[in-house]
Amino acid sequence: MTPNTWLGIVGFFFFVSPGLYYDRKTALKRMKPPESTFAEISRVALVSTVCSVPAVLLLSGFAAVCAWRRWKILPDPAALLKQGTSYYADNFVRVSVTFLAAAVLAVVSAELLYRWVHRNDKGTITFESAWRAVLQVDAPGGTVPHARISMKDGSVWTGEIAHYSRGTEVADREIVIAPPITRKPKPNQNGPRAEAGKFPDVYERVILKDTEIAYIAVKYEPDRNTSPSTGTAPSHQTSGAHHSPSPAQNTAQAASAGTGNP
CATH class of the missing domain: 2.30.30.100 (SH3 type barrels.)
Incomplete structure (x- = not known):
C-alpha cells in the first residue's frame, strides 16, 4: 500500500461515503430535479464535508484526551504522513480502527442531518414497479x-x-x-x-x-395448481343410498321362499 492509496481511502471515508449515504436516504423522501453530473458530484462532496466536520472534531477531542492522559491509542498523524507505508504497516490495527471510527461517525452525522432536514416530510417514495x-x-x-x-x-x-x-x-x-x-x-x-x-x-x-x-x-x-385441503378423507358412502343384495343373498332368499308355508 502506498501513501496515495491510504490517503485515497481516507478521502473516500470523509468526502464521498457520507454524501452518498445522505443522497440515497434523501431519494426516499423527495424527487430530485434533473441535474448535471458535476452538480451531483459537488452536492455529494459538500454534504460529505459537512458531515465529516463533527467526526473530525470528536476524534480531535479524543486525541487531546489521549495526549493528556498519555494514552497511545490513536496513530500519530505527523508520523503517518512522514513515514507513510512503513508506519501504516507497523500500526495497521490502530490506523484501520481510527479510519473505521471516522467513517462511522461521518455516516452517523449524515443520518442525523437527514432526519433533521426531512423531519416534516411524511411518507416514503418507492422505486418499485x-x-x-x-x-x-x-x-x-x-x-x-x-x-x-x-x-x-x-x-x-x-x-x-x-x-x-x-x-x-x-x-x-x-x-x-x-x-x-x-x-x-x-x-x-x-x-x-x-x-x-x-x-x-x-x-x-x-x-x-x-x-x-x-x-x-x-x-x-384461485390457483388451479393448488387444491384446498379439507383435513379428512373423502367418504365413499352416501346417506340414503340403495345397496343391491349380493348373489349369495339372493340364493338364500329364494331357497327360503321355496320351503316356506303358503
Missing part, C-alpha cells in the same frame, strides 16, 4: 392474477399472468400470458365487428411489450 405491486404484492394467497390487456392498436388479450419484467424502464418491460388465452382482433372499420375468440391451444405463451400496451385490467382467481 407498479407491475410488481399489482401482479405479485397485492395478490391474495392462493390466487394468480388474470389480466385483460388492451393494446394501442385496439386488440385485446386476456389470460393468466405467467411472467413479467420487474424493471421500471418502460422500453424494456414485457408481460407474458398463459392459457386460457383469448384474443379480440383490432377493430376493422370497413368490416364486421371483431369478436373475441380463444387463442389456439398449441401456443402456450404470448409475450406483449409494454410500449404497445394501452392499459391492463387485473383480477385474481
Whole structure:
C-alpha cells in the first residue's frame, strides 16, 4: 500500500461515503430535479464535508484526551504522513480502527442531518414497479392474477399472468400470458365487428411489450395448481343410498321362499 492509496481511502471515508449515504436516504423522501453530473458530484462532496466536520472534531477531542492522559491509542498523524507505508504497516490495527471510527461517525452525522432536514416530510417514495405491486404484492394467497390487456392498436388479450419484467424502464418491460388465452382482433372499420375468440391451444405463451400496451385490467382467481385441503378423507358412502343384495343373498332368499308355508 502506498501513501496515495491510504490517503485515497481516507478521502473516500470523509468526502464521498457520507454524501452518498445522505443522497440515497434523501431519494426516499423527495424527487430530485434533473441535474448535471458535476452538480451531483459537488452536492455529494459538500454534504460529505459537512458531515465529516463533527467526526473530525470528536476524534480531535479524543486525541487531546489521549495526549493528556498519555494514552497511545490513536496513530500519530505527523508520523503517518512522514513515514507513510512503513508506519501504516507497523500500526495497521490502530490506523484501520481510527479510519473505521471516522467513517462511522461521518455516516452517523449524515443520518442525523437527514432526519433533521426531512423531519416534516411524511411518507416514503418507492422505486418499485407498479407491475410488481399489482401482479405479485397485492395478490391474495392462493390466487394468480388474470389480466385483460388492451393494446394501442385496439386488440385485446386476456389470460393468466405467467411472467413479467420487474424493471421500471418502460422500453424494456414485457408481460407474458398463459392459457386460457383469448384474443379480440383490432377493430376493422370497413368490416364486421371483431369478436373475441380463444387463442389456439398449441401456443402456450404470448409475450406483449409494454410500449404497445394501452392499459391492463387485473383480477385474481384461485390457483388451479393448488387444491384446498379439507383435513379428512373423502367418504365413499352416501346417506340414503340403495345397496343391491349380493348373489349369495339372493340364493338364500329364494331357497327360503321355496320351503316356506303358503
